[in-house]
Amino acid sequence: MPLITLTTDFGTADGYVGTMKGVILGICPDAAIVDLSHGIPPQNTKAAAFLLAASHGYFPKGTVHVVVVDPGVGTDRRAIAVRTREHFFVAPDNGVLSLVLSPETVVEIVHLTNPDFWLPRVSKTFHGRDIFAPVGAHLANGVEIGDLGGPIRHQGDLVACHLSEPQLLPGGSVKAEVVYIDRFGNLITNLPAKWSGEGDAEFVVASIPGNSANPVLGRCRFHAEVMGRVILRLCRSYGEVDPGELIALVGSAGYLEIAVCCGNASRMLGAEFGTEVIIHPNSR
């Protein structure tokens, strides 16, 4: 069964998403449609890029991901479709795909210029309904991506979305920042991290993109600073400490995260998108 995901900033109250699904099912009646999120903060292409990066890898090969966070709808920003080794992506060319595309995975990029695959009447304000949904449905039906428009030869020609990256400070500390806050108030930073070692000897290895440094965060010798508060515990899971305690952990998308057991770290700390998080590795 063809599988299409939708990621938008439309919310679900206004019928915009339902209308897109009507268009999709009119073209590809046996499509399974999965809502990845419709709660992207309005016009926040970075949040959409982050969420798509964390989620798309869990979908089966051949999935068509339609992303409509599109403040430039109706202007001359391009609409694009991309085929990677595993998936298809349909989106405005405004950076929302930046974090899922890489030279190793991209097979083909087209500029959506062929109106044969759009609705007959195209508005200036709702390309999700008029262009992106029908194009996604045609891809799910097996239409060749090359038929959808003219080729874009180089990934570098696409608009990029620059997420801030963590920086290594003199002395070995790392300056990261909050790039996503979820429903639980967990503060997800831009610092990629993963557990290594075992038992008492386990530790977290962080990585600084574009830098060969791999700071090591020792489980029992670590601290982080956020909004003037010091966090001393590096945990495996939210429930490892007492309710109300602030901890750092490696979140499910593979980034260092600040959380509070059975509570809301964002509210407790007053932290927001962009809030600075300083990490002191202290080694093992």
Place this chain on the structure above:
Amino acid sequence: MPLITLTTDFGTADGYVGTMKGVILGICPDAAIVDLSHGIPPQNTKAAAFLLAASHGYFPKGTVHVVVVDPGVGTDRRAIAVRTREHFFVAPDNGVLSLVLSPETVVEIVHLTNPDFWLPRVSKTFHGRDIFAPVGAHLANGVEIGDLGGPIRHQGDLVACHLSEPQLLPGGSVKAEVVYIDRFGNLITNLPAKWSGEGDAEFVVASIPGNSANPVLGRCRFHAEVMGRVILRLCRSYGEVDPGELIALVGSAGYLEIAVCCGNASRMLGAEFGTEVIIHPNSR
């Protein structure tokens, strides 16, 4: 695959919608179910009527639209099913279907009186689960609408939902009002409008229902007043101006709309459902 849409004021947190889907899939296991909206403001039949009117036309022929915004559940208000040339509708007879039914499209209307197509036990408080969901599922299964209850011969016998209509003022201005506010804070008015002309000569033609007047809004000679603010720009798309600028445009449902580029017009202006919008056409 049979297609059923759901439009309710139930929200999605309480399990009411999920329960309706369980009932539907028990009767029609291969139904595709699309959520049109569950965020209709509680008991707001007008908002439901507007949203359904804007969305239903994008669904394929044969779609069954189930609408449960039903403050009179359990009283003697009727439950109805309607077959139009293209679709089926199942709803309480309280006006929610007013804007999608017309003498030209309605083929058959029935009063839902046949309990063979309901759940065995019918509560007084949740007909969405006990009557509307099973009836919708049976229609999706191909049950004849005439089997569901007694005929209602005339559309005029149904309860009507009176949306306010725009008025032509002496001097040629138009008094419209806000009939829907979406997640982005866009103020959708009750003034039908569409673009005409091309390039520098393009303009918007409005229409006053029940009146032959068609005020013309010139792109460069137009202004609107909302909450004491004057809006001078009539744009094709949200992104045509600088962030923060107030504009008017023709929204995706075909109505004049007040918006702010990358912002929230409702919050910026303090506008609400029913807020007056005065439009001065000024011609071309």
Place this chain on the structure above:
Amino acid sequence: MPLITLTTDFGTADGYVGTMKGVILGICPDAAIVDLSHGIPPQNTKAAAFLLAASHGYFPKGTVHVVVVDPGVGTDRRAIAVRTREHFFVAPDNGVLSLVLSPETVVEIVHLTNPDFWLPRVSKTFHGRDIFAPVGAHLANGVEIGDLGGPIRHQGDLVACHLSEPQLLPGGSVKAEVVYIDRFGNLITNLPAKWSGEGDAEFVVASIPGNSANPVLGRCRFHAEVMGRVILRLCRSYGEVDPGELIALVGSAGYLEIAVCCGNASRMLGAEFGTEVIIHPNSR
């Protein structure tokens, strides 16, 4: 078509639910997935238990219910799967299934210990994605529940969720409390109740779990006290009285409920989860 329901406290904005669906459809591509709720208050296992109890009976035989309200994720709390006469359930062993399992219905319980049915890499923070979703999908595919892990012989070995129960007071009154508040602000109590009789002679029979007493609430001789307000009307439906009037009624899940016609009882009364409701039966 295999049917899977999802009940979580994840919200729908962050992509967690969409990711679980990607995992499910990768394993069981023809599954129909129904969202029962993703708006469970964070970590509120009691609300999840209540909602699941009210809803699951409306799903067809063989449905797989996946429940992820899981404050103990990554700790040593067990993950379980349960087969009842009608359905399957997959959840953490933290009480969320308490209200749907009974000695009469439970056929088999297993502790999820077999990683063959999990994702290859299991995080410590998102078992919804890594364990519960794939296990649910394998069950929907027809995998034997006994293959998923070791048997748990007795239902009594599971963690129980203790909802407060209504108490019979000296004199025959009943002390109930609010156990759920829905989107409309309706206050759902823990007092099971149903209508009996007919016409002018109709009345409500309440039941006190674990007690043979069945207080009878006469339609015209009844009052309830909530937050210092007295409610005199026992109604069949929300719309039976004038807008704004406070009433008691039997809600769609079979519990006594306090509501206000076309309004929000929770806001009007300042009532919350746990608010006391005293019912004076007064007989017929």
